[in-house]
Amino acid sequence: MxxxxxxxxxxxxxxxxxxxxxxxxxxxxxxxxxxxxxxxxxxxxxxxxxxxxxxxxxxxxxxxxxxxxxxxxxxxxxxxxxxxxxxxxxxxxxxxxxxxxxxxxxxxxxxxxxxxxxxxxxxxxxxxxxxxxxxxxxxxxxxxxxxxxxxxxxxxxxxxxxxxxxxxxxxxxxxxxxxxxxxxxxxxxxxxxxxxxxxCLQTDEFVIGGYLVSSVEDKAIGALALGTFEQGKLVYVGRVGTGFTHDTARALWKKMQPLKGAASPFSAPLTAVQRRGVVWVEPKLVAQIAYSTRTGDLLLRHAAFKGLREDKPASDVHRPKTRKTKS
The missing domain is CATH 3.30.470.30 (DNA ligase/mRNA capping enzyme)
Known part of the structure; x- marks a missing residue:
């Protein structure tokens, strides 16, 4: 003791x-x-x-x-x-x-x-x-x-x-x-x-680089475009389009308005499908996301929004490195 x-x-x-x-x-x-x-x-x-x-x-x-x-x-x-x-x-x-x-x-x-x-x-x-x-x-x-x-x-x-x-x-x-x-x-x-x-579950923080407007509700988001910083550059990891309540969808839309930008904040060009309908925002907000796994090109699969993280700056969000445990 x-x-x-x-x-x-x-x-x-x-x-x-x-x-x-x-x-x-x-x-x-x-x-x-x-x-x-x-x-x-x-x-x-x-x-x-x-x-x-x-x-x-x-x-x-x-x-x-x-x-x-x-x-x-x-x-x-x-x-x-x-x-x-x-x-x-x-x-x-x-x-x-x-x-x-x-x-x-x-x-x-x-x-x-x-x-x-x-x-x-x-x-x-x-x-x-x-x-x-x-x-x-x-x-x-x-x-x-x-x-x-x-x-x-x-x-x-x-x-x-x-x-x-x-x-x-x-x-x-x-x-x-x-x-x-x-x-x-x-x-x-x-x-x-x-x-x-x-x-057991994959949950990590990701930076919001853009959003899609809801197709069923005014002044609400329907999905988010996400990324992580790698060597100072924002790398696209996919979209999340589930996990939003009516209230959070509207609250997120409101938070995005002062951050809207004319150009994509992601370091590499997105495909036509990836950028379709996206409203770009400054990469300042951090979202906590649950997902099942990643594809071979590191895009998220079956992602769901859990909430905004206000305790971590966007610049600190990096893809976590996994330590190999000795058997």
Whole structure:
């Protein structure tokens, strides 16, 4: 266990850039890994100090005002100071986290439905504990969160079973996937191979480069043209034409109007079919998309819109590289 009482107080960091998981082709094997559910929400870093709470996005933007119920619940924790890495989520009728439901809750102010799931502890009562091993940080976090009776707070349990078995079970329940983490490693900001994500469903962020007007409704979008940045150039990956409600189709159309442009933002010319009917926009908005797979030329198949991501700039959206897991 991390010896907090013997440490001199550490300055409270204003923000700790988050540890990011690398996409893997399969979960890692071995006793030095644990596996957690991959949640479908907004990554938040909770800062608790001097009786106040701040909730920061993964880029350090203050979103406390957007999650008042979570801030209130975190403020009630029996700690002097803490920094907790976690995720803001809303569950659907099956009890699964849903980004679509979270976006709806944020838009309509349904604060009572929101939950903060904590999965790592970075600072506690005057001590920066990022240098300690993950399993010890998690033990401390569990002790902190399980003392709370708030319905808005939850601890992310982990499983030490074989990763492939955990992923199979996760997929059978309709979950997005799992995150595998090395138990003995410190917290390291940035993307690394000590946190690995294995997916059941393909979900990624894509940049919106254009839209098609709805054929059945005025001032609403019918589809989006998507891309990712590769070496500073926007590369076309296909269209998404499902997953929109009437409200989101109209809201997206409204957001697109100030961004309309005369020319395609994509680096390579599109085919006549790909560009037909597309209204070009500046590539500034990021959409979260679920899809089944990619074609040989990397276009999305069976894509569905899940919501806009406001916590990530478009310039940071790149095609993820997959790490090969040793057998």
């Amino acid at each position: 991390v010896a907090l009482s013997t440490r001199k107080p550490d300055p409270v960091p204003a923000f700790i850039p988050p540890c990011l998981a690398t996409l893997a082709d399969a979960p890692p094997r071995g006793d030095d890994w644990v596996h957690e559910i991959k949640f479908d929400g907004y990554r938040l870093q909770a800062h608790i100090a001097d009786g106040s709470v701040k909730l920061l996005t993964r880029t350090g933007i203050d979103w406390t005002a957007r999650f008042p119920s979570l801030a209130k619940a975190l403020k009630s924790l029996k700690v002097k100071s803490a920094i907790i890495d976690g995720e803001a989520v809303v569950e659907d009728e099956r009890g699964l986290t849903s980004f679509v439901k979270l976006v709806e809750a944020l838009e309509t102010g349904q604060w009572s439905e929101m939950i903060f799931i904590g999965f790592d502890l970075l600072y506690l009562d005057g001590v920066n504990i990022t240098s300690g091993p993950l399993i010890e940080r998690k033990d401390l976090l569990k002790a902190v969160l399980t003392r709370s009776r708030s319905k808005h707070l939850r601890y992310s349990e982990h499983m030490a079973s074989e990763g492939a078995t955990v992923l199979k079970e996760a997929c059978s329940f309709g979950l997005e996937g799992i995150i595998s983490k090395r138990t003995d490693r410190p917290y390291r900001s940035g993307r690394n191979s000590e946190w690995l994500k294995s997916k």
